[in-house]
Amino acid sequence: MKTRRLKPRTLVGAVAVIALAALSLQGCAVVDGSGDDPDTLRVMMGADTTYPKERKQWQQETAAAFKRTTGADIQWETYSTPQEELTAIQTSVISGQGPDVYAIGTTFTPTAYATGAFVEMGADEWDAVGGKDQFSPASLGISGPSASKQIGIPFASRPFVMAVNDELLERAGITEPPTTWDQLTADAKATTGDGTYGMAIAYADGFDPWKFVWGMAQNAGNTLVDGTTAEIDTTAVEQAYRTYFDWVTKDGVVDPAAIGWNNPQALAQFADGKAAFFPMTTTTSLNSLQGSKVDGKYSYALLPTVPPGATERPADGIEAASILSGDNLVVADYGTKQDLSFAFVRQVSAPAAQERYFELFGQLPTNAEAADRVATANPDLAPIVRAGELSKPTAFTGAWSDIQLSLVDVVVQSIPSLKRGEVTDDQLRARLAAAQRDAQSTLDRQKNGGL
Template sequence: MKRRTLIGSAVVVALAALSLQGCAVVNGSGDDPNTLRVMMGADTTYPKERKQWQQDTAAAFKRTTGADIQWETYSSAQEELTAIQTSVISGQGPDVYAIGTTFTPTAYATGAFVEMGEKQWDAVGGKDRFDPASLGISGPSASKQIGIPLASRPFVMAVNKDLLAQAGITEMPTTWDQLTEDAKATTGDGHYGMAIAYADGFDPWKFVWGMAQNAGNTIVDGQKAEIDTKAVQDAYRTYFDWVTKDGVVDKAGIGWNNAQALAQFADGKAAFFPMTTTTAINSFKNTKVDGKYEFALLPTVPPGATERPADGIDAASILSGDNFVVADYGKKQDLSFQFVKQTTSKQAQLEYYRLFGQLPTNAAAAAELAAQEPTLKPIIDAGKLSKPTAFTGAWSDIQLSLVDVVVQSIPSLKSGEVTDDQLRKRLQAAQKDAQSTLNRQKNGGL
């Protein structure tokens, strides 16, 4: 994975240079002008619902435009990055991408996606149809944006109320150390304090990012990487110790993805399921935790502290979700905007929430949902306390480097310990890779 990360860094810079020279625009999308190509992340949690949504969406699109939709997918952050790179290099590919918000800076840096002006916003129903908070990572500034919000996914904890009550816990932990202690108190008799997925391709870096932010470390400060630091080391140490030293995570979790950790919580075998979103709601229906769980904010006080330091950041979550971006190398931008307008309407957004549990970015839909479901308050609060990742074209590679530290540590976790020396060396390597990517990005003029 480290090798692929380095390759990705070099290609992003090459793509940026190509786009600046105008070389990325070749033959448009290079396919049927009456077929819109849309790429989204594969949905392993709700595959049947996703297939039905795609069929219904395509049918409605056909009725209103006469055009078809060709659906394409990526299944990992690396595939997401590679798909963007390949399309920009060739000038061919999907007309619309639904990308994770943290990948929007990388897409912006290529110069290959439509910048949203007044005309473009009007074409998707107006900029004011979107919740202002959801636009926080659509571009480097309010006047330079490419991301059109599709879904909002603030991260929170799901909590098993019964297991907390049995342990005498009456208040939700607000510090990472308190979470660890509460997890210890709820571990035993076949239960674990936390459900964690160490092998997930998306989750691990978010824990590290959050703890570091709470300590005042933003991972990227301007053009300087801040990975080989005490705050980041403390974050990884806390995260690794849960399964090794503290014993509050099932050792099987070392090889799990998020869906497997979710399943453990849904089976009533874990007290806390950190780093989840509203997407879990449908999965909890008719399970052992149905009616016995609630959501709570993730801690915002860093490891080793009882209160947030003066420079600490009250980041309850990354500014998370999906943005649509429209390729400017194609000739189907009118169709692309009609597709985005259709899927971000109030009714479409409420249906998207019903199927997948993802919060609407449509302001009217979000307001209606909040009024109807007061149990969503902690998640809505998390959305208000969300902070964006650094807006730099280098971020996608930096994100992969953070995950790579965990990937390299999996064998050590299985053996029972990640030593300080091992962690230090991996952070030094990640720091070097991240700084190199930032330097190349800077020299590319972006």
């Protein structure tokens, strides 16, 4: 495998991406260490606050196997927030040094692609990681702008669903999970009381809030980005945020403490039997629920796909049960260790390795053989498998990461108002107008920069 270097035009593109994002990002990632050591591969992944012990165990096992097969060591590096994730990519791209392999969220793949700083996968590259056909076709849906231009190698799949406390629903006389967002609100009201809440939500989480808004907007026919035009300051998006905020203020179906919660705290509330629904979760919740108070009393169900205020999806509505979610591995184009990088990817993409990752973290394999084995052995995961089939990708634009952060920022700015008990219409519309301006500005700069 020949070594690749950033071309001048690529570096210009990278600078443009950094410039357009710098205004909104102040994260700081852990990027240090091995430098040019030819016997150490630097791998950056998201920190795992839900399963830190399992993460350490997996890293030790993976590094030991890598040492046996290649003679090289692995230096693990982490990011903890989307801001840190993007900053790490930007810093490495502009400096031409950094981690050799990144595990990035699927929605960040378009931004990584726009930098031109990661290896584009051709026939030789796919062969080096064990073959493109080993991966489930759906998992390749956000690897690049087209089937012939891809940088993302599928690593883990995390379709979003709801965890449902079957016992609480039965007690309330609810026999079927809701299929519309209004039904979910009504069912949450029916299951609130006697020390339990209808929903476990994490308003302060850096990753979750925008997914609710994206899903509801998609169901209403709004994709948030139409080509080079942002569509955030719209009725559909406003109604999505209003629904999301009203759950904790007007409807009273969410514990007010959840305004300050991250995802693990919301999961803990559901695991303790104190919430009927835990929407926007994945199979990563499996291990936490095993042995909990709801073990044997819960199931998974699809998220609603009919937008707020409607009883059926409109003609232009999208049956987006989930974002196309998970992690892609990308290999740095600026380094000299592509051979080691592809050896690492090949190792963690093998069926046994993928099944081990599922065992430790509950994340579905992207390797088709491993995915089939997991689905056969775990029939209760059928709704999650179905959610994966109904998943839709976010817009493939280098501006998406900034747009995603703008969507989260609407919630961040609203936290004080939520704590006071109300986000007014004027406040919400002003924040959406600001997010629209920021998103459109990012899209315009990307277009003008030729990315």
